Amino acid sequence: MQLRKMTWMLVALSAMGMVLTACGNGGPDLTCSVDKDCLESELCHPDDKVCVQRCTTRADCPPSAESCVSLSSTNTEKICKCQKKDCAGATSP
Template identity: 55%
Template sequence: MQLRTMAWRRVALSALGMLGAACGLADMDLSCRRDQDCLDSELCHPDEQVCVRRCSTNKECYEVRPNCQRLSDSDTTTICKP
């Protein structure tokens, strides 16, 4: 591979990394007041007032909320919980 091609790839990857850091991806605000404030695959948790992912298995959940469980005893909707 040519040295010039490798250099441009490194520049492009560095720019993407800086863009991700500048957008603050780690500090995303998940607060909400209603389901419409969240993504289609999420709902607004009624007690915590944060967007949580709907799920049917644990594999659909994130590391922070790895357990797919019912929202409450009276609500059969399953969400990712810590």
């Protein structure tokens, strides 16, 4: 009887461990190396190496982004930009 209880306890603990492992850290991974690592509406930021949302106007950006600005002075493609470090779908300066 003791062996059976211990077996079920190990099965339950193993199942719980697999469930917790599958849950991840709770947030999406936005890291990238090239544009193909991102969604079609995003590009891989050349300096930060994270996917950022492309835009033409501020209306294209999520609420957390304050502006739609050019990627750099040499690259006129526009991206959503925000001031907070943890913006979702936008990049911080």
